[in-house]
Amino acid sequence: MKLKIRISLTTNTVNLRQVAFWALLLSVLISSCSTKKNTFTRRAYHNLTAHYNAYWNGNESLKEGAADLRKNAKDNYASVLQIYNYGTESNAQTINPNMDRAIEKASKVIQRHSMFFDKKEHVKWVIRSYMLIGKANFYKQDYNAARRAFEYVNRQYNYDPVSFEARLWLGKTYKQQKQYDKAVTILDELNKESAQTLLPWVVRKELPLVYADMYIAQGKLNLAREQIEKAIPLNSNAKLKTRLNYILAQIYQTEGKDSRAGEYFTKVLKSPASFEMAFNARINLARVYNANTGDKKLIIRELEKMLRDMKNKDFQDQIYYALADIALKDKNDTLGISHLRKSVASSFSNDYQKSISSLRLADIYFAGKDYRNARAYYDTTLMSLPKDFPDAEKIETKTEILTRLVENLQIVHIQDSLQHMAALPEAERLAIIDKAIAEYTRKEEERKKREEEERLQEMAGASLQTRQIVDPTRGTSALGGGGWYFYNPTAISMGFSEFTRKWGRRRLEDNWRLSNKREVMSDQFAEDGSELMPADSLAGGKDGGKGGADFKSRDTYLKGLPFTPESIEASNQQIATALFNAGIIYLEELFDKNRAAEVLSQLNTRFPENESALQANYHLYRINRDLGNEAEMNRYKDAIISNYPDSDYAKILIDPNYNLELEAAMNRVRSLYEETYLAFNRGQYRTAIIYSNDALANYQDETLTPKFAFIRAVSLGKTENQDTMRVELNKLVTEYPGSDIVDFARRLLGESSPGASSSGIPAKEEEEKTEKPLDLSMYKFNPGATHFYALIVDGASVNVYGTKVRISDFNTKNYSVEGLQVNSVLLDNSRQMITISSFNELDKAMKYFNGIKEDTYVFSGIKEGTFEQFLISAENYPVFFKEKNTAAYKQFFEKNYLKK
Template identity: 35%
Template sequence: MTARYNIYFNGYESFKAGLLKVINGHTDDYAELLKVFEYSDPSSATRCSSDMEKAIQKASKLISLKSITARPEGKEKERMTTADEELLNRKEYNEWVDDSYLLIAKSRFYKQEYNESAAVFEYCISQANDPMVRKEASIWLARIYNEKGKYSESYRTLTELEIPSKSSKGLKAMYYTTMADLFIKQQKYSEAIDPLEKAIDLVSGKRTKYRLKYLLAQLNEQAGNASAAISLYRDVVKMKPPYDVEFNARINIAGVFDVNAGNPREMRKEMEKMLKDSKNKDFLDQIYFALGNLSMKEGNDSEALEFYRKSVSSSSVNQNQKGRSYLALADYYYREQDLMKAGKYYDSTVFLLDKNHADYQALRSKSQNLNTVVSQLTIIQTEDSLQKVAGMPESERNALILSIINDITKAESEGKTSQYSDRYNLGQFYENERRFQDNIEQEGKWYFYNQAALTFGRTEFRRRWGDRKLEDNWRRINKARSSGSMSATEGSDNTQNVADSSITETLDYKKPEFYLKNLPLTDSLLALSDSRIANAYLNAGKAYAEKILDPEDATESFEKIIARYPGSELVPEAIYNLYKVNKDINYTKSETYRQRLIKMFPETEFARMISDPDYYNKKMEALKMAEYLYQEAYNTYIRENFTIAVSLCDSALKKYSQDYLAPKFILLRAYSIARIS
């Protein structure tokens, strides 16, 4: 009695308190696939740790103080029943010890101490007297396997486990929710539907029921069962859940809606009605996003883009929704092959999305790969713009610069920050002005209502300054010293330098020289500009081929080097890359480039690599031999055999005069001669 109503009771109360913190502390993102269990949130362990530790202490105390292992006196062997034999073979005679071990294991599970928890569950499975405790421990062990990604072991554990029909609803619900979680974690959404349907009929509690019903609707949506998903979302609404759940269910109905099977006008009216409802003032971004998806399904791309932009510009604390809206814009422009815009929008997507988002790493990788291309395209555009401005008549060029300075002066007189005042040079301004104007014409006149311009500006800021915390004095070198208590002399040099630099920068962009400084106005500067363009085309082509996996654009980029700069030293490498890129998709074209490279540039490394398949191996062997000879010459020098060292260096320099080790041989030879002298 003491074990149950004192020690175990207090321990289990602590466990329940910790469990309640896990549930109440978890916030569902109803725009994403829900988690079956709240404990799958990585941060849940910190919320419940102290309560679970207390539960472990209480359960451990019960085991140490109340365990009964002494056997009772038995009957004579010939008079024993099977039940009597089973009783005498027990290792533990206090039934609350089994429950205490189970409580310890569950508490460690919620603390995410999975290895320790698994060991205790395995003990329960092998040693517990109560068969229901053994079965529950097996289900919990499967949950550990799910969390650790050991899906085959989880499936084996669950399929080998027999749950009798007379088992409690709670045990059955545990089994089916765990099986559903197993399939969902493997993205086998169709297979997760059946066990989740069974679980919903068994679980208790309004919150649990509407969450799982909502998840079931999402699974049907993922599996392509649109009508079933819509019906289930409507069931969620009928359950009268909290408003945010009801709202998201209605939004998802619009998302699943089939414009070919239903009436899109009615759905649009419902969405527009939601826009006018004052209860939805914090959800406008989601409504606009849903309208954008509806327009996209109808094939009205321009209207869809407008709704996505409205979604982004709506005031909301929901950063994930902003990220999803940016992602919709990014995906659209990516499909349209407008990589400049796509790159900027993917950059914003990654910046705003939660790092725990299922697709975060894939999107981050895609954004980085796109930025590799975009950075080279930006160089090409900037240099082309510089050359275009440099080629203008002087009077026309001066008039352009004067108009820029006037725009800046006017903006500052109106208390605004000009979008042109922080550009590095005229070429960048010239290109950016064109892009800004295109965006502003599409999206509205004022900069801060213009999401494309904001996206561009955010990316430009991060490119120049990195990720800066929003705070006072963010540009100062020494922010720690910029408080009001700073003495008159303390840090004055740094502060003055920063101030002087800031003033100079402010003055510079109002002077014509600021815009003229990078213009290629001489033949030598024009040659440097051409070199930067050619290198950018080469790097862009490689990025298209290796990062974006786009051989067509890679081919176009490499061919532009040959067309624009036929005398460039990069032409052999461009032809070699054209041969490689087209090898698997257009053999005839690839062969043409191979023959062209061998014929026009037979002495280049690239031609040798093509004409001799074993060339690379030979090259590596030669490098190894050069390294061996250098090591031999160096060791000879250390042994003070300077004459032999000089001889070895001379021999190496005859064979490997162009090798990267040649300078080392020359230096070692000089040292050896000096020692001989």
């Protein structure tokens, strides 16, 4: 009995000890969870749990998102690559979920594990979490938020080595914001400190790369090259070294050091380069070929082999461009042009390469004074021009000039062709027309036959593939896609083929149906570059085959031919005007004095009595003076003085000081008109009459004199009587029939005239518009204000609740940490406005706007053209809600928010 009792007591003692141990351990753990006291156990606990829990998960999410970004961001091999490619805003938005998760996890570390004592953080993963937040915002391209995070780390934790890394990333951020001066300051400070302090390894090896990236963005390639050469020995990552070697090769190539460039391109080919980088390295090896020392035949053979390789089909435009480069270096312009034309023709997916090939071809034609072909290829350049293409505005200006030149030359060509056809014997004329009809019929039949064959092939291919991939019992794709069109790759392929067959390649933009959005003549060019007869040459108009014209009927071709003296005179007038316009474009916009002299001489020879003969003679006088052709200069000078003795041109030639007097008089009359108009506008009609009388008595200006007369007439009507005004207006109509002001005079007289204004005074060009301009003065543009995104829909045709749900899904996926709110309000009887609030920075609001407008899921239930979307500030919101004028606000939004 005693034994049993002793055993029982022993057992109870063991149980009590276990309970006490676990209770003690639990109390230690609980006390360690607290961040209120600075003890070793608490620091160890929070460093351990912060690192291997929330921080680790957040950092993994960041790394995963950054890897996806590197995979999706496309490099532009047509320009020097950046060291780091952070992609577009669209690329950045795709990784928002990863970055938001990183921010969320980092925020938890900061909230739960921070132990800040004696002005020092004792949990290093809290500091790293602030860095994690900064990097995540950086990859999201929210650079202001990233900058604030890095600045906080540098300021708050300057005792920790991580502050150097924060400053490095701050330099990256300033570079991305194009604040290069601030970036240089930060990087220079780090570089200076590196001489005194051993910087963290990650900073030492990356500092020259950040420098180089900034210099490349600024176009300072020689400085970038120096930094890259410093960075290569410090970095062991094979892919990074391959990229750096490629960039060095590109820089040497731009510097004209082809042999050095060739060395580095060869290094790239021996490295683990991507297919695209290796391909471009091979292409550029050909482009750095030296005409004197290089093995041309070997390089050309290699490029032609690449052309035949089917896996290079999408890169044929670049191969042809490289072949053109070799030909042009060998001074073989004909072959170079041929290769460039093939490069343009084979470029379907690389807009940058198409623009480069087209631009180079256009520049060659332009330098050779072949303005027709130059205009055609400048136009092609603009059609495919990326937004970031250098000198885009200059290209557009040159294209516009050449377009006007070609339009005028085309008028001359067409009218000469029509007159030539009209002058032929009837039998010969009809034979030419019949030949044209036969050719048109043949091409039409060939086109129909080709389209039918393509359609049958597509149907056969689609039928076979549909049987293979569609489950007939369920109507879904056996490959995992649903029955919806966009889940069926065959349907997409057929649709794309049909679209391309019908429309050709089109950019995804407004007015995509128009291949040329500028108003140009429809001149065409053959495969060899020679000009074909324009479609409207024989038909007698610019409509060509439009408007129901029957090109199989002789009448269509005969209709516009000038047979009567009146029609021949009208045709000659068109030719004369076009020749004068072309001569002025050559002279004043293309600075081609020889061509200008040729065209203006042709004008005066063919039409000596034309209305522009005086101006043409004066321009010919100036051209020959500048070219040093004294005999021709004096010939035109004498012609002007003898034939037009009372003209200003003759007076200028006789007395050089007359030009100065004339210019001063013109300045005086312009100033007087401004004062006259302002007096009239203020209701000071008697003052306006006095000023008008002065101008009409002392000055003769073909543009302003009729306007003075008009203001005087209307002012007399205001101060005397309507009859006086009518007399003066009738006099104006009689004396100045060609003036633009006549339309307004007739309107006031009660006559019907297009373009007249009911206000009585045309004043400014914009006041001549019949539509009343929208009042935008009620809205104020304040970039610093809080902004909302607004979507206005027709409540009767759109499921507003479903749209709000899709927007909420979009926000959860891409903006989960922003705390955005989705609301809706009835705007009027039919429209509802959905708002997303709010954005305290305009950059964030614009990124949201650009992201959501491209999201097909959000707008899947809304038809195109039935909604409006924009950003609106908190200040403008109540004004808009009161006015409800979406047209006015949209104009304000586009002017202030969407400007370049």
